[in-house]
Amino acid sequence: MEDTELDVQPVIARREVTNRILKAFHLRADKNLGQNFLVEESVVSRIAAAAELTPQDKVLEIGPGIGTLTQALARTGAQVTCVELDKRLLPVLAETVGSYENVRIVQGDILKTDIPALMGGGPFKVAANLPYYITTPIIMSLLERRLPLERLVVMVQKEVAERMTALPGGRDYGAISVAMQYYTEPRTAFLVKAGSFLPPPKVDSAVLVCRRRPDPPVAVPDEKTFFRIVAAAFSVRRKMLTNSLRHMGGLSGDEVRAWLAAAGIDGTRRAETLSLEEFAALARAYAVR
Numbered sequence: 377m378e379d380t381e382l383d384v385q386p387v388i389a390r391r392e393v394t395n396r397i398l399k400a401f402h403l404r405a406d407k408n409l410g411q412n413f414l415v416e417e418s419v420v421s422r423i424a425a426a427a428e429l430t431p432q433d434k435v436l437e438i439g440p441g442i443g444t445l446t447q448a449l450a451r452t453g454a455q456v457t458c459v460e461l462d463k464r465l466l467p468v469l470a471e472t473v474g475s476y477e478n479v480r481i482v483q484g485d486i487l488k489t490d491i492p493a494l495m496g497g498g499p500f501k502v503a504a505n506l507p508y509y510i511t512t513p514i515i516m517s518l519l520e521r522r523l524p525l526e527r528l529v530v531m532v533q534k535e536v537a538e539r540m541t542a543l544p545g546g547r548d549y550g551a552i553s554v555a556m557q558y559y560t561e562p563r564t565a566f567l568v569k570a571g572s573f574l575p576p577p578k579v580d581s582a583v584l585v586c587r588r589r590p591d592p593p594v595a596v597p598d599e600k601t602f603f604r605i606v607a608a609a610f611s612v613r614r615k616m617l618t619n620s621l622r623h624m625g626g627l628s629g630d631e632v633r634a635w636l637a638a639a640g641i642d643g644t645r646r647a648e649t650l651s652l653e654e655f656a657a658l659a660r661a662y663a664v665r
């Protein structure tokens with residue numbers, strides 16, 4: 377390891393400590409990798425608390441950075457596995473959290489990581505201050521893969537949290553709201569100001585807590601078709617369903633109208649007014665049309 381005069385304070389989530397670590401390792405946050413390090417101790421503690429970790433738990437941290445949240449997760453006694461893309465941060469993490477026996481650091485891209493192989497067979501939780509440039513792909517790939525994921529506690533851009541938790545009827549409600557609420561019970565735990573990060577991002581943030589549903593909340597014959605219908609309905613969100621659902625492809629106007637009638641849904645409505653149950657009714661009627 378590089379010979380630095382690094383004197384790591386007990387808590388990394390402090391502005392002066394983070395600055396000192398970055399300076400000691402001659403590092404600058406890489407904006408292209410979404411590097412905004414938390415420097416607010418209370419925020420880090422609240423994320424770790426929201427994950428509800430016990431020493432029996434396994435937790436996956438995506439993007440540990442310099443170990444800020446990792447340290448708080450490690451202190452719960454849970455088995456912490458971290459996946460960090462930026463190779464420059466490995467020697468930093470060795471210094472800042474290397475002494476915790478319950479922390480394992482893996483270098484790699486989370487989107488290309490074989491998570492079941494990494495986390496073993498049993499249930500696990502996810503806690504992360506996510507890199508914002510790939511928030512949705514990360515969350516959706518975790519959920520769609522049907523991993524034994526119990527709980528997801530993630531820092532995301534405030535607007536993303538609003539979309540993921542939005543209910544029918546509003547501007548924020550879209551395909552991502554339906555997907556999140558199909559797989560989980562998402563709620564915004566608290567908001568975080570840009571000044572809590574170093575460097576501060578250009579947006580405000582929110583911590584989203586999602587309890588994984590043991591079973592989907594609505595019955596659909598085939599999930600893939602269900603999500604194709606949701607995507608088609610929202611593809612032209614200002615249009616009536618009679619028009620937007622033609623984006624399913626291969627259906628005439630009459631066929632779409634018959635399908636909507638069979639599902640008991642008024643074709644003059646727009647996608648943003650449909651509940652999960654109504655999308656499921658559409659999927660069921662589509663399967664038997």
Ligand code: SAM
Pocket residue numbers: 409410411412413414438439440441442443444445446459460461462484485486487504505506507508510
């Ligand atoms: N956890 C730290 C904190 O709270 O201060 C850092 C969070 S920072 C917002 C996001 C982290 O994700 C960075 O360390 C970045 O290098 C890492 N990252 C970016 N893309 C990644 C990817 N594809 N796979 C894994 N980590 C990634």
